[in-house]
Amino acid sequence: MIERVKYQDIDFKKYNNCIENSAQKNFYCEKETLDFLSKNWELLVFGDYEAVMPIPFVKKTFFKLVLMPLFCQQLGIFGKSDKVINEKFLKFLKTNYNVINYSFNFHNDFETELVTKKNFYLPVQEYAFLRRKKYFKGRKSTVKTAQYLEFREVFAQKDILEFIRNNFKGLEKESDMDFFIQYLLFLDAKKQLKMFGSYYEENLTNVAVLINNENYFSLLGLLNNEPLKNHNGASFLIDRILDLNIETKAFNFMGGSIRGIEVFFKSFGSDLQEYHVIQNSKKDIIKNWLKFS
Template sequence: MIKRLSYQEIDFEKYNQCVENSFQKNFYCNKETLDFLCKNWELLVYNDYEAVMPIPFVEKAFFKIVIMPLFCQQLGIFGNSNREINQIFLEYFKKHYNILNYAFNFNNEFKTELLTKKNFVIPVQEYAFLRRKKYFKGRKSTVKTAQYLEFKEVFTHEHILDFIKNNFKGLEKQSDQDFFLEYLFFLEKSNKLKMFGSYFENQLTNITILTDDSDSYSLLGLINNEELKNHNGASFLIDRILQQNIESKAFNFMGGSIRGIEVFFKSFGADLQQYQVIQNSKKDIILNCLKIS
């Protein structure tokens, strides 16, 4: 039932057809996205591409280690599957791979209970209803007081890239920061990048970086100038993007496991959307390598 295919063995015409027609489809399962984000990836296939599961990995000391690449939130199983078929994938996956971490998509359900991570999403709806009924009281007030800011779409010009380089937090390695900028250029070339900035007296206070899919925006980065944070540009930007787009595009905050960030996302009326993950320690990996070998 389950076949394990190397990258060279994948029938990408069938793969693309499977994911395009799947209800679990997301941005990350696109071949082009996987090719860019992953050093290596292969595929588990159920029957004749009825369902598929991309597996990103790195090679360490002659072993393949499954690890989610940077900037990739959810993969998992795509196609004509149910809980029973998902369980078959899961059992095969755990038996045949050394898994450091792997994230399934939020539509994947299993008989086995797994760890979960939090994501927050605002579905398509009327903006007036969202702001009136679902915004937290404090967020309404913060957004109202920030209306003097100027809202602009921005692009990958030198001064914008310098702002990102100087203010981006969360990536300690210089190589990761460089890869992030490369990812922006990849998204731009693929017509998947949207960036918006807030300005105070011609000074850039904040930038939102979004991936633009046909039916949703996903938050890739929210960059703040700490010297101008008292202007509440982050709240202003998110609100203005919702005002202009939420009646046609959902908004995916792409995370929320840190308490303060979770509260920020929820304050815009976002709904909790959990997805299941496998996480192991390096010690677990070593023991599993010995078992599989």
């Protein structure tokens, strides 16, 4: 039996216990993270919190719309999970909510065929083997030619945040960029932010922004100083981060649906991890509402 639980009625002790003991646990399902990224969310619960599914939403005049928060990649079902249970969650979601977009996590499989998105991931392994056997030939060469760059850890200070603001691509609204900076400060306060920069003659060429989880890094952003792009700082940074960490921490590239980005991530020997998504346009939602109203 799936139960819909409003935020104020969630038993967070049971929720946290379910999350902590789940094979699917990720950064996004943590209460504090969801509270920051989503103004509104509630929960679907199977049994006595044997499995849970966070549902972020926005309120419109006539609708409550399920919508993945900005900078949140994967949610889905956590805890006791198999295709039968997952299918119950999926049916309940489709029946009881107007879904614009919702992303499950890569552990969630379904009987129903759903659209998938791509993510790329490197498990813990020996760096020398990774670079020798799994890097694409062209990536090895690019990394080798960029060794004159200087690698430094950088911090959420005014100059670095300004570099991020000026070079981050893909955000259309100024308010979204403001929220991203707030997100970095939120992660920094939680001691979950790591940033590294590459320098050429004291000029910052690139910054890698990472979420620092206990067992893995997640790449939140890889920013280029366009006039200095020819120095291949992006390749240099990823390689150096892997060199220093991949034997103790896995590396999550966080996406890769755009062809050029997919090839870049794959060139470091990463594994494909596909995750299921539901996507509808607002027009689809209105048509469906009119059909059954």
